[in-house]
Amino acid sequence: MPERIKVNGYTSKYQRSIRLINGSENEGCWDLMKGGAFNLYYSQPDKQWLKVPQGGDYEYRICRSLPPQHDALELAGLNAEKDMTRIVHVYPGNTKSLLMPHLGDTIESTLKDISNHPDKDKWIDIVSEIYYYAWLQAQALLINGGWWFDDPNPGNIIRHKTKQPVLIDFSNNKIRSSANAFSQNELEKKFLKQMKKNGLRGWWD
Ligand SMILES: Nc1ncnc2c1ncn2[C@@H]1O[C@H](COP(=O)(O)OP(=O)(O)OP(=O)(O)O)[C@@H](O)[C@H]1O
Numbered sequence: 697m698p699e700r701i702k703v704n705g706y707t708s709k710y711q712r713s714i715r716l717i718n719g720s721e722n723e724g725c726w727d728l729m730k731g732g733a734f735n736l737y738y739s740q741p742d743k744q745w746l747k748v749p750q751g752g753d754y755e756y757r758i759c760r761s762l763p764p765q766h767d768a769l770e771l772a773g774l775n776a777e778k779d780m781t782r783i784v785h786v787y788p789g790n791t792k793s794l795l796m797p798h799l800g801d802t803i804e805s806t807l808k809d810i811s812n813h814p815d816k817d818k819w820i821d822i823v824s825e826i827y828y829y830a831w832l833q834a835q836a837l838l839i840n841g842g843w844w845f846d847d848p849n850p851g852n853i854i855r856h857k858t859k860q861p862v863l864i865d866f867s868n869n870k871i872r873s874s875a876n877a878f879s880q881n882e883l884e885k886k887f888l889k890q891m892k893k894n895g896l897r898g899w900w901d
């Protein structure tokens with residue numbers, strides 16, 4: 697029985713051998729970390745994530761998420777990671793999937809880690825500031841590229857170790873819906889809702 701691994705607050709459920717075609721072909725062992733509309737696999741040796749759509753229009757969504765994900769990585773100054781973030785073909789099944797390097801802890805996993813920390817209050821200030829920068833990035837993506845970051849839950853924001861936070865998960869169904877349907881105001885409401893829900897402080901507090 698393979699050892700279970702823990703990444704970003706998720707414990708692996710089982711291991712699977714997956715063949716990837718991405719220019720070249722390679723086969724490796726991946727740990728399923730999270731199931732759902734997308735299965736999220738992690739490769740410990742390569743420190744990579746693989747997001748595999750499970751039917752429906754999810755394959756279309758994953759392909760459509762690549763350009764905004766590339767822009768989000770560029771915005772965070774992560775050009776090498778941008779080059780490594782690709783759509784690959786996953787076998788068996790020949791499913792188009794998103795391959796991404798591990799970018800670090802999420803705000804979600806950080807909040808779990810600090811829940812009993814003696815310096816929790818100080819940490820909440822730090823995480824709140826990171827969340828504020830994430831909000832600025834989401835606005836920049838909307839204004840510059842017309843990309844809509846639909847779900848600013850703390851699991852979709854990476855606390856990158858050296859640079860800016862990174863937004864992930866653009867595989868929603870409304871990334872580019874009708875022009876002007878989404879505004880900075882709506883975006884701010886989404887961020888404020890998540891801040892309240894997760895006990896983060898506002899930059900006005
Ligand atoms: N490149 C990455 N670097 C670090 N962690 C990642 C990366 N990609 C995915 N993850 C981890 O996997 C989790 C799930 O990924 P993602 O948000 O893309 O999928 P999801 O199934 O759409 O999740 P949800 O619907 O709950 O938002 C993230 O919250 C994060 O913990």
Ligand SMILES: [Mg+2]
Nearest residue numbers: 851852864865
């Ligand atoms: Mg997500």
